[in-house]
Amino acid sequence: MNEAAIETHGLSKSYRDKAALRGLELNVPRGSIYGFLGRNGAGKTTTLKLLMGILRRDAGEMRIFGEAMDSEAAQVEARRRIGFVSEDKELYPFMTVGQMIRFTRSFFPGWRRDLEEKYLELFRLPLNRSVPKLSKGMRTQLMILLAMARGADLLVMDEPTSGLDPIMTEEVLQALADLAAGEGVTIFFSSHQLTEVEQICDHVCLIDDGQKVLDGVLDDLKSQYRRIVLVFDSAAPSALAGLKGIDHLRRAGRTASMLAHVDVESVVACTQEFAPLSVEVHPVTLKELFMDHVRGG
Amino acid sequence: MLWYKAWLETRWRFGYVAGFILGTLGIFQLVGISKQIGPGLRLESTLMFCFAALYLAGSGINTQTFYSARSSFHGSMLFTLSLPVSRLRLFMVRAALGAFETCFCVCLMGALTLVWLSGPVSTGQFFQYGMRVLVCTLPVFALSTLLACLLDEMWQFTGGTLLLLLVAALQIRFKFIAEFSPFRGMSLLSYPIAAPVPWGTLAVSLILSMILFFASIKVVREKEY
Secondary structure, eight states: OOOOSEEEEEEEEEETTEEEEEEEEEEEOTTOEEEEEEOTTSSHHHHHHHHTTSSOOSEEEEEETTEEOOSHHHHHHHHTTEEEEOTTOOOOTTSBHHHHHHHHHTTOTTOOHHHHHHHHHHHTOOTTSBGGGSOHHHHHHHHHHHHHTTOOSEEEEESTTTTOOHHHHHHHHHHHHHHHHHHOOEEEEEOSOHHHHHHHOSEEEEEETTEEEEEEEHHHHHHHOEEEEEEOSSSOOGGGGGOTTEEEEEEETTEEEEEEOSOHHHHHHHHGGGOOSEEEEEEOOHHHHHHHHHTTO | OHHHHHHHHHHHHHHHHHHHHHHHHHHHHHHTHHHHSOHHHHHHHHHHHHHHHHHHHHHHHHTTTSSOOSHHHHHHHHHHHTSSSOHHHHHHHHHHHHHHHHHHHHHHHHHHHHHHOSSOOOHHHHHHHHHHHHHHHHHHHHHHHHHHHHSOHHHHHHHHHHHHHHHHHHHHHOHHHHHHOHHHHHOTTTSOTTSOOOHHHHHHHHHHHHHHHHHHHHHHHHOOO
16 A cells, blocks of 8 residues: 555657657655646646546556556546646636535545535635635635545645635645645645745655656755855856766856755865865755756756 | 536526527517418428527537636636546536427427417327427537537537538538438428428438537547646
């Protein structure tokens, strides 16, 4: 029972001539809060739709809780264990909040009344209000409630906090963290809000142009990487790019900034041959990792 | 609950179409058109009006609510597709309710049209005519269902109208098409109430409906959203 919640191997998908995913490799551990990051058009939403069976893959393998997603029956079965929050947060415009809840509840025998009541109270959602009369934030809250209360083992969320104010964002993030910690639910979510991801995720994966460029345990990644900033008395030498152990080098006038991920001390020692005026080593943030890996340094 | 959802989706349009039929026939009766034109023409024009309403029903019942690409419905469609239900079941529930509502409208239209007939109509003739109109309406419903699965909302009505106009034009040009045309099958001018049942036309309508229906299922199962 130690299989990953989500596993993909060589997952590929194209829209006509444009490749959206190019051999994506994913391994989302059970019980983790997994941040799935990338620029617009990097392939995040395509991946989420493939996982939900809304799109069909061109090539590759996909497993959810160890079950191969190679038939519609397998996908239907998997969807019993998945709560999905789509990017646009659209629900049925002809239903009220109460009707949406009753409708969704009917498909999930393991529906959690306790969570339904808890989030109805937390989000202050009026049961009799129709969906079109809800604000975007309230629609997001309702969608999150519908995803959480279905008793899912896996939540797949596309920008779950978009449209929420900072206080509500905090409450939603806390609810997600509680769900993962208390119920062992795996949460796989894409977001552009790096601070949110840094706040609650234990694993991250960065994708760019349909391919994974970095993944791992967030704390490990942050401890593996260091930013080294060098200041020179004249233009920063281009030969710095030849240093071993650096991922990305940026030169701007007399300053050079690089991301080092192996044996930082020896990288710093190697920089001495270029006679920098000063050398500073900083811990990295997720944003820096994102910028350096996704933007290509 | 899928039935409940389908009913909530379609109830206003269904009511509109039923109201359209009642209103149209009621107005015809009130203004006394029946006294000014011959019974055949009278029925033909009534049928044309009602047929337009049914066509609206067919597209309306499917349009916007099934697999349309309009943003809000597209979004709620993502929610629907995330439920643990096969696409086939989603489609069947939706199409079955649409078919039921269309049948209701057809029966309403047929009953009112026959009530309007001045001559006596036996119960057998009444049901025979009802079945004839029902079967001949099926391809129109199946076509609107297929278009709802295939096209963006803005093209569904236009596309359907163009296709039906094409069929109408072809039946004028080619006799063998006219012979089996569903339009002709439901017309009291072509087949008066006491005329023998046009089995060939009905068979063609049924086969055409099944082809369109299975094509819709194939599209729904394979389409990406």
